[in-house]
Amino acid sequence: MTYLTKLSAAALRDLLISQEVSAVEVTRAHLDHISAVDTDLHAFLHVAGDDALATAAQIDERRAAGETLNPLAGVPIAIKDVLATQDMPTTAGSRILEGWVPPYDATVVARLRAAGLVPLGKTNMDEFAMGSSTEHSAYGVTRNPWDRDRIPGGSGGGSAAAVASFQAPLALGSDTGGSIRQPAAVTGSVGVKPTYGGVSRYGAIALASSLDQVGPVSRTVYDAALLHDVIGGHDPLDSTSLTEPWPSMAAAAQAGLKDGALKGVRVGVIKELSGDGFQAGVTQRFNETLALLVGAGAEITEVSAPNFEYAVAAYYLILPAEASSNLARFDSVRFGIRVNPESGSLTSEHVMSATREAGFGPEVKRRIILGTYALSAGYYDAYYGSAQKVRTLIQRDFASAFSQVDVLVSPSAPTTAFKFGEKLDDPMAMYINDVTTIPANLAGVPGMSIPIGLAPEDGLPVGLQIMAPARADARLYTVGAAIEQLLEASWGHTMLSQAPALTPTEMFASEEGAV
Amino acid sequence: MSEITAEQVAHLAYLARIDLSPLEITNLTHDLGQIVDSIAKVSEVATADTPATSHPMPLTNVFRDDVVVPSLTVEQALSGAPDRAGDKFRVPAILDEE
Numbered sequence: 366m367t368y369l370t371k372l373s374a375a376a377l378r379d380l381l382i383s384q385e386v387s388a389v390e391v392t393r394a395h396l397d398h399i400s401a402v403d404t405d406l407h408a409f410l411h412v413a414g415d416d417a418l419a420t421a422a423q424i425d426e427r428r429a430a431g432e433t434l435n436p437l438a439g440v441p442i443a444i445k446d447v448l449a450t451q452d453m454p455t456t457a458g459s460r461i462l463e464g465w466v467p468p469y470d471a472t473v474v475a476r477l478r479a480a481g482l483v484p485l486g487k488t489n490m491d492e493f494a495m496g497s498s499t500e501h502s503a504y505g506v507t508r509n510p511w512d513r514d515r516i517p518g519g520s521g522g523g524s525a526a527a528v529a530s531f532q533a534p535l536a537l538g539s540d541t542g543g544s545i546r547q548p549a550a551v552t553g554s555v556g557v558k559p560t561y562g563g564v565s566r567y568g569a570i571a572l573a574s575s576l577d578q579v580g581p582v583s584r585t586v587y588d589a590a591l592l593h594d595v596i597g598g599h600d601p602l603d604s605t606s607l608t609e610p611w612p613s614m615a616a617a618a619q620a621g622l623k624d625g626a627l628k629g630v631r632v633g634v635i636k637e638l639s640g641d642g643f644q645a646g647v648t649q650r651f652n653e654t655l656a657l658l659v660g661a662g663a664e665i666t667e668v669s670a671p672n673f674e675y676a677v678a679a680y681y682l683i684l685p686a687e688a689s690s691n692l693a694r695f696d697s698v699r700f701g702i703r704v705n706p707e708s709g710s711l712t713s714e715h716v717m718s719a720t721r722e723a724g725f726g727p728e729v730k731r732r733i734i735l736g737t738y739a740l741s742a743g744y745y746d747a748y749y750g751s752a753q754k755v756r757t758l759i760q761r762d763f764a765s766a767f768s769q770v771d772v773l774v775s776p777s778a779p780t781t782a783f784k785f786g787e788k789l790d791d792p793m794a795m796y797i798n799d800v801t802t803i804p805a806n807l808a809g810v811p812g813m814s815i816p817i818g819l820a821p822e823d824g825l826p827v828g829l830q831i832m833a834p835a836r837a838d839a840r841l842y843t844v845g846a847a848i849e850q851l852l853e854a855s856w857g858h859t860m861l862s863q864a865p866a867l868t869p870t871e872m873f874a875s876e877e878g879a880v
Numbered sequence: 881m882s883e884i885t886a887e888q889v890a891h892l893a894y895l896a897r898i899d900l901s902p903l904e905i906t907n908l909t910h911d912l913g914q915i916v917d918s919i920a921k922v923s924e925v926a927t928a929d930t931p932a933t934s935h936p937m938p939l940t941n942v943f944r945d946d947v948v949v950p951s952l953t954v955e956q957a958l959s960g961a962p963d964r965a966g967d968k969f970r971v972p973a974i975l976d977e978e
Contacts, residue, residue: 468956561936575935604942605935678919689896696897698969700960706899714897716972722899727907730898734908735915737892738884748919751926756933758925792911793918809936835937 369394374440374534374588381439384428388421388439392483395441399485399532406508408517408527410446411453412486417441420483427481437591438481443533445524446487447494448579449568450474453484457570458492458502458520461701461724471568472603473537473579473596480595485533488523492726493692494544494572496520497798500789501728509552511825511864515782518548524582525552529861535592536582541572542680543778543802545580546814550777550828553816553860555583555845557593558802560835561809562607564593565600573687574605576680576806584861586621586815586846590614593838607836617839621846628662630844633770637673638801644780646820650827651776654817657851666770670762673804675755680803681796682739682752689736692729695721731792760808767834772844775801777814777828805832813841815849816860826860884913 369377369391380386396417403409413420424439444450447457449467456462470478477484491501499507499522509517510530517526524536525548538545540558549556557580564579571577581592593614600606620626634655639648655665697703697720698713705711706719725733739748766773778801788794805812814828829848833840853859886909893900893908900908954967963970 465960468952468959562939601944605937605939607937607939672925675922675925678922681915681919682922693897697962698971699957701962703962710976711972712976713972713974714976718894718897718899721897725898727904730893730900730904731908731911731915733896733898734889734892735912737896738888738912738916741892741895747923748916750932751922752919753932753934754926754930755922756936757931760933760936792915796915796918807936 370398370531372534373585374437374583374591375585377440377534378436378591381428382436388424388428388483389418391439392417392421392441392485395485395533402530403532405513406510406526406530407505408488408507408523408530408532409443409486410456410458410489410504410523413453413484416452417483417485424481424483435480435595437595439483440535441483441485441533442477442592443485443488443524443527443536444474445521445536445538446490447539447570448474448537449570450484450487453487455487455570456504457494458490458504459724459729460503460726461695461720463702465700467568469568472565472600474568476596477537482535482595488521488527488536490523491520492729493570493688494520494539494541495688495728495732497543497547497795498783498788499523500785501726503726506785509782511553512782515784515825516551518551518778518782520544521548521556521582525549525554525556528582528584529554529864534584535588537579537596538582539569539577539579540802540806541576541578542684542806543799545582546802546812546828546830547778547799549582549814550816550830551782551826553826553864555586555589555813555815557581557589557813557838557841558805558811559593559597559838560607560811562605563611563811563836563838564597565603565606567600567602571691573684574691575687576684578806584859586813586842586849587615587618589813590618590842593842609836612839614839614842617842618846621843622850625662626843626847627658630663630772631770632658632663632665633668633766633773634665635673635766635773635775636667636669637671638775642779643776644820644822646822647776647778647780647827650818650820651829654829654848654852655774657855658848661847661851668766668769668773670759670766670804672755672758672762676759676804676807677797677800679752679755679759680799680807681735682748683756683807685732685736686739686749687736689733689740692733695724728792756807759804763804763808763810763834771833772840773832775830777801777830781820781823781825781827801830808835810835811838811841813845815845817848817852818856818860819863884909884916
């Protein structure tokens with residue numbers, strides 16, 4: 366049954382509907398693969414095991430009884446540990462929430478369950494989604510399936526590594542400044558940050574509330590669209606949730622597979638997100654993809670977004686400011702650990718300070734202190750106030766660009782996956798890594814990353830970022846699916862079929878487990 | 881160069897309710913200085929006539945009908961608490977002795 370883990374969610378859906386395979390078989394194949402490879406990769410913080418099999422068995426019973434189910438019923442999924450799950454621990458990668466089992470499900474999780482998808486477990490992440498490498502998880506790093514000495518991106522490195530290593534066909538991520546798109550880029554997978562408000566944030570442990578957005582992680586554009594259709598749409602429990610109806614993202618992705626889907630599509634190349642600072646192989650694959658687009662009838666224009674230069678700076682004021690406020694809830698009273706101070710009186714204030722010292726890692730402390738500074742009297746106007754103005758300027762840059770073109774493109778990340786430790790001691794080097802993805806979060810527009818090849822110099826995946834105007838998420842799926850199809854036709858294979866094979870012992874273990 | 885001092889970091893840590901070791905304060909003072917130098921450039925383009933944006937997709941007056949809907953039970957609400965007393969969260973003393 367090992368082959369089941371290689372299939373897309375769409376292919377599994379078809380086999381499940383025709384009852385050629387059962388949900389239990391599909392789930393067991395993935396659990397076996399997880400136990401074979403994840404000791405090494407560490408994409409998961411928690412594996413649902415028997416609970417997943419029990420969920421799958423229920424789906425099989427309902428299907429056998431002739432019940433009408435959501436087409437994706439029985440397809441397994443991994444869930445980023447930032448999302449509340451009432452039957453699995455939810456830590457957001459932090460020691461302060463170790464062992465916490467929430468009393469409720471995030472809306473996106475509730476929607477997955479209602480659709481009959483089978484949660485396989487919770488995936489690793491940078492603590493409270495603060496990071497671009499998953500090195501800031503309190504529970505150890507996740508390794509990149511393409512090269513185990515390298516980062517899988519972050520903060521959602523666990524979800525990206527899980528789909529890229531065939532441990533799950535689908536996963537959920539959250540994207541505050543690139544945490545879905547950058548891990549997708551460096552692992553050769555697909556990730557989508559929807560329009561802000563397009564997917565509910567209820568039950569997503571908040572990092573920066575005006576930037577956070579939950580979205581799909583997968584191996585194909587169509588699979589991401591199928592998942593988007595399950596989780597998207599208005600949620601009265603999230604006051605920032607957009608109320609209008611959305612078109613089918615799956616139908617939009619299928620429209621991209623038709624002949625001539627890219628004919629006349631106006632594609633803008635963002636001048637400020639290219640050139641210096643971008644790895645040669647990233648630029649090369651990006652330019653080759655543009656040439657492929659021209660060949661398919663798209664019109665390429667260079668557009669300028671002059672204020673993008675200030676996006677990283679604005680982001681690292683707005684995010685810490687919002688995070689310092691959001692993370693004040695970790696007060697050792699309602700949830701999470703409580704640590705008493707070694708000396709001094711046992712007042713609430715002292716206990717809270719000792720708990721946060723013990724429970725938060727270095728990056729979380731860094732950003733809370735930075736945010737507290739940015740919001741201090743005397744600095745507020747110069748820093749936080751100015752950053753909010755930059756946000757307006759970036760929105761104007763997007764508005765101006767989208768008055769000329771249908772979609773914007775850039776490399777998803779300036780480089781391929783870097784090595785563990787390379788940027789850990791230099792916070793600004795880590796922050797600048799998100800230069801390509803941050804503008805979309807500041808403006809609320811949707812963005813997608815798809816794989817476009819391997820950089821010749823290191824053989825590691827390169828991603829293309831596609832951005833559309835707010836509420837035009839469907840356009841991303843049409844264009845993304847069209848480009849994916851063009852690239853796969855030119856390669857003669859999918860991106861992830863080129864990932865290094867697992868070591869023989871692991872393959873053997875995987876086959877044994879499947880018996 | 882920004883003017884962030886160790887005393888300032890210690891004060892910010894107090895405001896944020898995080899105990900920090902002397903080594904952490906030294907490291908954070910260095911990091912914060914570097915970060916603030918890099919991000920201070922936002923003031924270059926933030927002119928007085930540029931309006932601020934706090935929210936990417938502004939919505940106003942998001943209300944629901946004032947009706948009772950299911951919510952957490954007391955047991956559920958207390959399920960993650962580090963300490964409880966009956967149906968309440970138990971907290972350490974609020975006031976110090978002095």
